Amino acid sequence: xxxxxxxxxxxxxxxxxxxxxxxxxxxxxxxxxxxxxxxxxxxxxxxxxxxxxxxxxxxxxxxxxxxxxxxxxxxxxxxxxxxxxxxxxxxxxxxxxxxxxxxxxxxxxxxxxxxxxxxxxxxxxxxxxxxxxxxxxxxxxxxxxxxxxxxxxxxxxxxxxxxxxxxxxxxxxxxxxxxxxxxxxxxxxxxxxxxxxxxxxxxxxxxxxxxxxxxxxxxxxxxxxxxxxxxxxxxxxxxxxxxxxxxxxxxxxxxxxxxxxxxxxxxxxxxxxxxxxxxxxxxxxxxxxxxxxxxxxxxxxxxxxxxxxxx
Amino acid sequence: xxxxxxxxxxxxxxxxxxxxxxxxxxxxxxxxxxxxxxxxxxxxxxxxxxxxxxxxxxxxxxxxxxxxxxxxxxxxxxxxxxxxxxxxxxxxxxxxxxxxxxxxxxxxxxxxxxxxxxxxxxxxxxxxxxxxxxxxxxxxxxxxxxxxxxxxxxxxxxxxxxxxxxxxxxxxxxxxxxxxxxxxxxxxxxxxxxxxxxxxxxxxxxxxxxxxxxxxxxxxxxxxxxxxxxxxxxxxxxxxxxxxxxxxxxxxxxxxxxxxxxxxxxxxxxxxxxxxxxxxxxxxxxxxxxxxxxxxxxxxxxxx
Numbered sequence: 307x308x309x310x311x312x313x314x315x316x317x318x319x320x321x322x323x324x325x326x327x328x329x330x331x332x333x334x335x336x337x338x339x340x341x342x343x344x345x346x347x348x349x350x351x352x353x354x355x356x357x358x359x360x361x362x363x364x365x366x367x368x369x370x371x372x373x374x375x376x377x378x379x380x381x382x383x384x385x386x387x388x389x390x391x392x393x394x395x396x397x398x399x400x401x402x403x404x405x406x407x408x409x410x411x412x413x414x415x416x417x418x419x420x421x422x423x424x425x426x427x428x429x430x431x432x433x434x435x436x437x438x439x440x441x442x443x444x445x446x447x448x449x450x451x452x453x454x455x456x457x458x459x460x461x462x463x464x465x466x467x468x469x470x471x472x473x474x475x476x477x478x479x480x481x482x483x484x485x486x487x488x489x490x491x492x493x494x495x496x497x498x499x500x501x502x503x504x505x506x507x508x509x510x511x512x513x514x515x516x517x518x519x520x521x522x523x524x525x526x527x528x529x530x531x532x533x534x535x536x537x538x539x540x541x542x543x544x545x546x547x548x549x550x551x552x553x554x555x556x557x558x559x560x561x562x563x564x565x566x567x568x569x570x571x572x573x574x575x576x577x578x579x580x581x582x583x584x585x586x587x588x589x590x591x592x593x594x595x596x597x598x599x600x601x602x603x604x605x606x607x608x609x610x611x612x613x614x615x616x617x
Numbered sequence: 618x619x620x621x622x623x624x625x626x627x628x629x630x631x632x633x634x635x636x637x638x639x640x641x642x643x644x645x646x647x648x649x650x651x652x653x654x655x656x657x658x659x660x661x662x663x664x665x666x667x668x669x670x671x672x673x674x675x676x677x678x679x680x681x682x683x684x685x686x687x688x689x690x691x692x693x694x695x696x697x698x699x700x701x702x703x704x705x706x707x708x709x710x711x712x713x714x715x716x717x718x719x720x721x722x723x724x725x726x727x728x729x730x731x732x733x734x735x736x737x738x739x740x741x742x743x744x745x746x747x748x749x750x751x752x753x754x755x756x757x758x759x760x761x762x763x764x765x766x767x768x769x770x771x772x773x774x775x776x777x778x779x780x781x782x783x784x785x786x787x788x789x790x791x792x793x794x795x796x797x798x799x800x801x802x803x804x805x806x807x808x809x810x811x812x813x814x815x816x817x818x819x820x821x822x823x824x825x826x827x828x829x830x831x832x833x834x835x836x837x838x839x840x841x842x843x844x845x846x847x848x849x850x851x852x853x854x855x856x857x858x859x860x861x862x863x864x865x866x867x868x869x870x871x872x873x874x875x876x877x878x879x880x881x882x883x884x885x886x887x888x889x890x891x892x893x894x895x896x897x898x899x900x901x902x903x904x905x906x907x908x909x910x911x912x913x914x915x916x917x918x919x920x921x
């Protein structure tokens with residue numbers, strides 16, 4: 307093996323009669339740059355450029371021929387629907403992230419409690435919602451919530467409760483989209499927290515037990531501080547993803563009833579692609595940017611801090 | 618895994634010595650199982666209900682019987698979908714797109730990760746951070762400018778990108794490459810420096826180091842990144858919805874929603890069958906490669 311490599315190399319290095327250009331091309335940093343070049347092009351052409359292009363688009367009029375400055379934004383600020391979308395986006399993201407984190411934390415403890423043999427099986431089962439493409443699983447929820455054949459309402463009727471308009475009533479529809487998002491995202495938190503729980507040294511719990519700590523004190527003084535980093539990073543990451551969520555709301559309600567469940571992404575889609583007003587859609591989607599930047603800064607800080615600790 | 622084993626090991630003697638502690642543990646265990654069953658029901662109801670509905674005829678679906686039980690199971694929904702050319706087209710398009718995107722992702726991200734993890738060049742540290750930031754830029758921020766960009770591109774060159782399935786090959790890598798690169802940087806960085814220094818000493822060049830040392834050693838990471846790229850491109854919903862319209866170009870999730878739902882007539886048996894079959898490839902991959910899947914999932918937050 308080694309011999310083969312060496313002879314291979316000799317063959318390659320033999321005709322290296324170097325001209326300046328050749329030497330330049332063979333320098334380590336040059337090779338590295340060319341290896342990273344496709345990545346660089348992809349990021350700059352298809353992520354960075356469109357992001358700035360969105361800002362440019364947001365300053366044009368509907369036919370995209372005239373610069374109108376900030377009037378798209380002032381137009382949005384005057385619309386009742388816009389503020390409704392802002393409120394709904396925040397409600398949707400914050401409550402969904404909170405319950406995802408909470409359920410993930412609780413279930414991770416239950417999985418961690420049971421004997422190691424069975425953990426794999428349970429973990430495998432509980433992660434299934436995360437594996438199914440959200441657009442597909444939301445279809446299942448849509449069917450479970452169907453106005454006339456809802457399987458949930460059938461169960462409720464057994465206990466004598468009236469039919470719930472899961473997607474027809476504004477409040478229930480808001481509840482439903484959050485419920486689905488929690489259902490879809492909680493397994494992700496579960497897996498993360500389970501991995502974090504396993505990395506907490508057992509001695510800490512032993513020491514706490516000897517000191518007579520109750521289970522609540524063990525969680526508060528041992529588990530939570532040890533998991534702080536991972537909790538922070540999953541919550542921030544999930545906040546970004548949840549704020550930008552499109553699939554669930556689009557499939558379940560498409561923003562209805564009367565725009566009550568629209569979030570930024572779906573409303574931007576409605577205005578920009580379906581309504582044909584690209585600048586207005588771009589302006590709406592740009593409102594996701596501050597939240598995104600805010601979370602990204604904290605995530606980066608966390609990564610840098612951990613990088614420094616490691617080295 | 619080791620932590621869990623440690624729990625068990627040290628739990629055994631405690632149980633023998635202290636009666637009350639073992640009783641506590643037994644109750645804790647019972648409650649854990651009880652709640653795990655509750656949560657499992659919550660998490661597994663929608664996929665199970667998909668399966669139940671997929672076995673029903675449309676007649677049974679609209680009957681006023683127990684919706685949670687199949688009285689006359691039938692495979693007619695499956696047969697109908699698997700022989701319908703539109704559904705097969707969606708499935709084929711999805712498969713082609715996902716496989717190509719996986720290849721493109723790997724070709725871009727593995728060399729880039731190697732360069733960023735091992736070979737310093739001007740701005741490489743900044744680029745590594747930038748890669749991670751790019752991963753955080755959501756599709757819902759980019760689809761409108763991309764849509765307009767493709768329209769402008771059409772005006773300039775006459776090449777129509779909108780409503781062609783291969784436009785997805787251009788946009789999906791923006792979602793998969795950053796995270797795949799990030800995972801691979803983590804795995805590559807964990808390979809001991811001595812290994813490639815020894816190879817360099819023996820006169821190996823960078824291509825050889827990458828192909829003969831890094832890729833074999835970081836194979837678990839490579840598999841995790843591959844699975845990630847596949848599942849992301851399989852599940853992507855917004856881009857095809859925005860960029861594709863004609864049924865012969867569509868991919869699965871969008872295809873099911875736009876063609877099986879005809880106006881107000883919902884053929885739920887077929888929709889559920891289609892959704893279940895559409896969810897099958899990621900589920901099968903997950904069933905066989907669960908550990909790699911989870912490794913990829915946790916790598917984003919624990920590495921780096």
